[in-house]
Amino acid sequence: MSFDIHNIRKDFPILSRKVNGYPLVYLDNAATSQKPQQVIDAIVDYYSNYNANIHRGVHSLSQEATDAYEAARHKIQNHFNAKTACEIIFTAGTTQGINLVANGFASLLNKGDEIIVSALEHHSNIVPWQMLCEKTGAVLRVIPMNEEGTLLMDEYYNLLSDKTKLVFVNHISNALGTINPIEEIIEKAHSVGAAVLIDGAQSCSHIKPNLQELNVDFYVTSAHKMCGPTGVGILYMKEEWGNKLPPYQGGGEMIAEVSFEKTTYAGLPHKFEAGTPNICGGIAFGVAIDYLNAIGFDAIEAHENELLTYATNKLLEIEGLRIYGTGQKTSVISFNIEDLHPYDIGTIVDKLGIAVRTGHHCAQPIMEFYKIPGTVRASFAFYNTLEEVDALVEAVKKAKMMLS
Incomplete structure (x- = not known):
């Protein structure tokens, strides 16, 4: 095109x-993008022609829906250059992805550990970490900003220490449009052994992040910022972290075997995808990705x-x-x-x-x-x-x- x-x-x-x-x-x-007819048609097509639950049925509609949903996952994997499709976890959006990671780290942090966020964050990338600190006794540190609306990177370096366990910043500020130097932020965080989550809600409609090149641990975004529907997004999670973090929610789909004595969990990505997902949303997200890449x-x-x-x-x-x-x-x-x-x-x-x-x-x-x-x-x-x-x-x- x-x-x-x-x-x-x-x-x-x-x-x-x-x-x-x-x-x-x-x-x-920046609040939400409009939707092209191709995405609208994909939603109508799903509900008109092959509406069924996925992963659970042998009948034709279920298989068609499953194939379309998993094809969308692979499109998203390729778009963001994730190493494997299992590192792409469907969520309800950026906020849920952040909360999923914060919940997982509740069992990994100790009192006195430190979490770093930036002064440019959306509330969704502040409040979950405050809640995590309240649960664990970890301490929240903030990278300050200047009048231009950019982060003071020297101050960031001073905040980093062996106490730093997590660093969370947005790729692009929703309030100001500032593009943060995430490559540098990720590299410096990794040098002290900290994991990094990047909030990509504002970036992914404008640029195409290469997640393997960034070497980021977690990356979150929402479909509705990218010409897709509301109520669906993705959390990219490095496979090693996916195997380490506990499930966010319990229910159907995220299990391997259930008994009253013990439950074992499914592998990635289903471990973090409890319940019936937004099936048509995921499929339409894939169509939106195709549309943006065609332009x-x-x-x-x-x-x-x-x-x-x-x-x-x-x-x-x-x-x-x-x-x-x-x-x-x-x-x-x-x-x-x-x-x-x-x-x-x-x-x-x-x-x-x-x-x-x-x-x-x-x-x-x-x-x-x-x-x-x-x-x-x-x-x-x-x-x-x-x-x-x-x-x-x-x-x-x-x-x-x-x-x-």
């Missing part, structure tokens, strides 16, 4: 609708960088507007206008058909750092256009005029 923005937009039925009488300009892609991540990155540069320059022409996060970043712009509340700006631009996110973006520590209540966040995807950026800029100007 060549990168033809007009043909690409035709694949997304929602982009043709109107909001408040205006053409929809969807700039909330090509080099083309996606180039187009989104053009949008980011153009939008940044245009927005900064508005007097009193400040952008938060000015380091190396991807297609997110978080901004405020002096003396105006972000919620008020977001409400007005919505009346003009433009969807942006306002608030703290589940990243309250970042807002506390900047001493602000929140930001207006415009986040771009490969199906957005320069004309939509122009519409955003004009809407923000109108909001400023109305609120000043």
Whole structure:
């Protein structure tokens, strides 16, 4: 597929609708991406033609569903370059993947062990580790950030010690768009014997991580950020960790044999996939992966960088507007206008058909750092256009005029 923005937009039925009488300009892609018709069709096809539970039946529908679901697992393995398909664990999304790992480490940590997170984290990559520390007596350490919205790596080096057991950072900040130096973070953590989890929820729609090259222990992401459905995601877990960590939940599918005296667990990945999964979600995730790869991540990155540069320059022409996060970043712009509340700006631009996110973006520590209540966040995807950026800029100007 060549990168033809007009043909690409035709694949997304929602982009043709109107909001408040205006053409929809969807700039909330960091919250969730829109879905192409190919993904929608895959969901309808599953429920229309071969809806059945998987791994458990000898009848034809069950076998068809099982084959499609496991084929999606292999697509995801190949996309992320995991060593084996058993290292790809289907989850309900990024948050569940993080909690699965945190639960597993509850039996491995001791009082005084240390966990490192960054100041740029989403609440989903803060709260589970706080809960883990409460259970185990481990200590949470934080890599600080600077005014540019980038991590202070010298401070990270100082935090690392033989007490460090786990390091958790996001690949890209959902609030600012900052791209973290995860290769360096992983290498330094491993040098002191610590494991690393990377939250890839914001990165995987923009770039294509190579998990074997990264040598990361755990990597999590969600399908709905990648043109797939909500309620499904993956946890990549190195096989050695998968064999070491205990199951997250008990139930069907994750067992080998059950008696009232003893239960033995299934091998990977089923050990961590208790219960009936989101079958059509997993299958549709595979279709979304195919769709993104057909466009090509080099083309996606180039187009989104053009949008980011153009939008940044245009927005900064508005007097009193400040952008938060000015380091190396991807297609997110978080901004405020002096003396105006972000919620008020977001409400007005919505009346003009433009969807942006306002608030703290589940990243309250970042807002506390900047001493602000929140930001207006415009986040771009490969199906957005320069004309939509122009519409955003004009809407923000109108909001400023109305609120000043």
